[in-house]
Amino acid sequence: MLRNIRRATLQVLRSCGMSRLVANSRWRQQRLLILCYHGVSQEDEHLWRPNLYMEPTVLRQRLEILQRGKYDVLPLNQALEQLRARNLPPRSVVITFDDGMCDFYHHAYPLVKSCGFPVTVYQTTYYSDFQKPVFNLVCSYMLWKRRGSLLNKGAELGLKPPLDLSTESSREKIVLQLMDDAEARHLSGGEKDVLAARLASALEIDYQDLLRKRLLHVMNQQEISELAAAGVDFQLHAHRHRTPMDEASFRKEIHENRQRLRSLTNSDPVHFCYPSGEYHWQFLPWLEAENVISATTCNPGLATPGTHPLLLPRFVDTSARSAIEFEGWLDGVSALLAFQRAAKPE
Numbered sequence: 001m002l003r004n005i006r007r008a009t010l011q012v013l014r015s016c017g018m019s020r021l022v023a024n025s026r027w028r029q030q031r032l033l034i035l036c037y038h039g040v041s042q043e044d045e046h047l048w049r050p051n052l053y054m055e056p057t058v059l060r061q062r063l064e065i066l067q068r069g070k071y072d073v074l075p076l077n078q079a080l081e082q083l084r085a086r087n088l089p090p091r092s093v094v095i096t097f098d099d100g101m102c103d104f105y106h107h108a109y110p111l112v113k114s115c116g117f118p119v120t121v122y123q124t125t126y127y128s129d130f131q132k133p134v135f136n137l138v139c140s141y142m143l144w145k146r147r148g149s150l151l152n153k154g155a156e157l158g159l160k161p162p163l164d165l166s167t168e169s170s171r172e173k174i175v176l177q178l179m180d181d182a183e184a185r186h187l188s189g190g191e192k193d194v195l196a197a198r199l200a201s202a203l204e205i206d207y208q209d210l211l212r213k214r215l216l217h218v219m220n221q222q223e224i225s226e227l228a229a230a231g232v233d234f235q236l237h238a239h240r241h242r243t244p245m246d247e248a249s250f251r252k253e254i255h256e257n258r259q260r261l262r263s264l265t266n267s268d269p270v271h272f273c274y275p276s277g278e279y280h281w282q283f284l285p286w287l288e289a290e291n292v293i294s295a296t297t298c299n300p301g302l303a304t305p306g307t308h309p310l311l312l313p314r315f316v317d318t319s320a321r322s323a324i325e326f327e328g329w330l331d332g333v334s335a336l337l338a339f340q341r342a343a344k345p346e
């Protein structure tokens with residue numbers, strides 16, 4: 001209901017030319033919109049997680065809107081420098097992708113490249129070294145594939161009934177059980193993958209086929225190097241996609257992530273994105289100690305020259321957003337009207 005009212009209001013503002021006035025205003029020129037994307041579907045991932053995946057056709061439409069509306073898509077580093085110097089061009093935008101999944105290589109990058117837009121990838125690196133599907137994601141995806149049924153062979157995997165696959169929350173409870181069990185038993189990446197393969201077998205899913213297609217895989221080292229050489233900007237997203245609450249472990253995540261990116265890209269990453277959008281005040285001095293100069297959240301908003309550089313907002317664009325909502329954020333109307341709804345971080 002609220003969403004329909006929001007869309008109708010944005011439509012009216014667009015029709016009467018108000019959106020364009022805001023887009024070309026001095027107010028908007030002093031602000032930067034950082035777009036956040038995650039995965040682009042290879043198959044049906046957007047139906048499983050619409051807040052995480054979008055179809056390639058939707059991404060193409062978004063990029064066409066950026067071209068048609070003559071938004072100024074800037075490289076992240078340059079945009080942040082110009083934001084501080086208060087000399088951004090009109091309608092400035094930055095495009096970022098989180099995680100660096102292999103669907104970025106195959107589906108998203110070719111589209112972004114065809115538009116000539118610069119792009120930043122916040123790359124997590126553990127699963128880049130270890131070329132298997134991301135454990136929690138692949139478990140969740142496979143359970144979704146068998147949604148509506150019961151997992152009869154769950155006890156063989158150490159799972160406690162009821163193993164109802166009918167709702168998202170009941171499926172996520174099973175994923176949590178699997179993750180807790182893996183952590184309690186200190187399973188290695190390889191052992192977790194064996195567990196995922198056993199779950200696939202219990203669900204009668206062809207796990208080898210999933211591996212062949214590299215569904216839910218992070219880009220491998222060769223793909224990262226190739227894209228870095230082609231001009232993609234790779235930045236920090238924690239080695240194991242986590243932000244521990246103690247300083248030594250937190251900084252180790254940054255350090256390991258940076259080490260790998262340095263060797264793969266021949267550049268020194270200094271921009272960070274909080275995994276799952278989760279941040280705490282104590283992270284800020286730890287990031288500064290690691291010479292990180294910017295960090296992005298999943299809080300919706302436009303960045304201003306006064307925004308803390310380690311707490312930069314972003315608009316998380318998903319399949320659930322309409323084109324009119326997307327344009328509302330590009331123009332600045334959505335932020336101006338305080339249509340700020342907490343984006344669900346992934």
Ligand SMILES: [Zn+2]
Pocket residue numbers: 098099237241274275276346
């Ligand atoms: Zn992430």
